[in-house]
Amino acid sequence: MENKEINPETLKKLQLKIMQDVSASAIIPLMRIGDQLGIFKKLSKIGEVSSNELAKATTLDERYLREWLYAVSAAGFVTYNVETQKFLLTPEQIAVFADDDGPASMMGAYDMLTGAIHNEDQVKEAFKTGEGVDYKDSCPICFQGTARFFKPSYEKNLVTSWLPKIENLEERMNKGASFADIGCGYGLSTMIIAQTFPNAKVCGYDIHEPSIKEAEKLAKEAGLDKRIKYTTADAKSYHGKHDYIAFFDCLHDMGDPVGAAKYAYNQLEDDGSVILIEPTANDKPQDNFHLFGQMYYSFSTIGCIPTSKSQEVGLALGAQAGPSKLIDVLNQAGFKNCKVVKKNASNMVIEARKN
Numbered sequence: 001m002e003n004k005e006i007n008p009e010t011l012k013k014l015q016l017k018i019m020q021d022v023s024a025s026a027i028i029p030l031m032r033i034g035d036q037l038g039i040f041k042k043l044s045k046i047g048e049v050s051s052n053e054l055a056k057a058t059t060l061d062e063r064y065l066r067e068w069l070y071a072v073s074a075a076g077f078v079t080y081n082v083e084t085q086k087f088l089l090t091p092e093q094i095a096v097f098a099d100d101d102g103p104a105s106m107m108g109a110y111d112m113l114t115g116a117i118h119n120e121d122q123v124k125e126a127f128k129t130g131e132g133v134d135y136k137d138s139c140p141i142c143f144q145g146t147a148r149f150f151k152p153s154y155e156k157n158l159v160t161s162w163l164p165k166i167e168n169l170e171e172r173m174n175k176g177a178s179f180a181d182i183g184c185g186y187g188l189s190t191m192i193i194a195q196t197f198p199n200a201k202v203c204g205y206d207i208h209e210p211s212i213k214e215a216e217k218l219a220k221e222a223g224l225d226k227r228i229k230y231t232t233a234d235a236k237s238y239h240g241k242h243d244y245i246a247f248f249d250c251l252h253d254m255g256d257p258v259g260a261a262k263y264a265y266n267q268l269e270d271d272g273s274v275i276l277i278e279p280t281a282n283d284k285p286q287d288n289f290h291l292f293g294q295m296y297y298s299f300s301t302i303g304c305i306p307t308s309k310s311q312e313v314g315l316a317l318g319a320q321a322g323p324s325k326l327i328d329v330l331n332q333a334g335f336k337n338c339k340v341v342k343k344n345a346s347n348m349v350i351e352a353r354k355n
């Protein structure tokens, strides 16, 4: 590691990687503009258009729109018809950029990225003091971004691929089991569970009151307000016994995950399960040094570590803790039977049982 000579090939590779990342990052504000001003949605409805036609249809300024269209076309996010010199969205581009409720939607990622940039100053200070940043003090775009970013994954995987790995869950939920979604945020996972299992008793808890208020609003809009009981509570203070206690992408955000898991142990029926959904990770950091790892470690530095450090204990597991550390947390809480029951590129599911 002492070699001080610059290897031109290595340097070129590093610079190319940075240029790719710069290019991907430069488009973040444009994606948010396209989303918030409804440009993607308008494009999805009217089909192939010139910038002038799009300006008329959206009542937005043509010159801004034209530059925006060139940038997103360069990214491959809008398609340019060279012959007609007009712009359109393919079905795949519509699915990713213009269909918020579809399973392929990815626009929430740009909210998350924008929120992360806004959090820079407070996290920079926390680097110096070692203190945390309370989740409630994060840029509010992060709250909506988290919900939107995770929603398609829950819609696609939760009831078809992840929960079926929990033995007997479907049968028990159909017979009226009680399910608690801890750290539920805007409650999108909670709503999917309530919709799928109409006989189950479904509760959502989160320490962040504005998220719980939003969850209540969304449940009402979906006609699920009588089915789900939301409560502002931290993971060590909710009441009642449950057959299933879930932590969907939130245990690592908690200051005291061992305490939260112990509390869950006490609130869990003896034959119940704790269900963890966490970002997929390997135990050794070097095995996470890839595209997904870059994203998760970055969000973790700006969001998960500061949130955890702002709470009691401040264990700061991080979003790439890996299965061994997570299972160790569950074992410390008393769970004897813990295993990874499902894993894909982005998420893993861990089930913990008392025996």
Ligand SMILES: C[S@@+](CC[C@H](N)C(=O)[O-])C[C@H]1O[C@@H](n2cnc3c(N)ncnc32)[C@H](O)[C@@H]1O
Pocket (backbone or CB within 6 Å): 135, 146, 147, 150, 182, 183, 184, 185, 186, 187, 188, 189, 205, 206, 207, 208, 211, 233, 234, 235, 236, 247, 248, 249, 250, 253, 254, 255, 307, 311
């Ligand atoms: C990354 S978000 C995930 C939200 C939601 N589960 C989802 O998947 O969209 C983490 C959530 O954990 C909540 N949280 C953090 N610490 C908590 C604690 N100690 N008790 C309860 N909720 C907590 C936050 O308020 C936030 O809503």
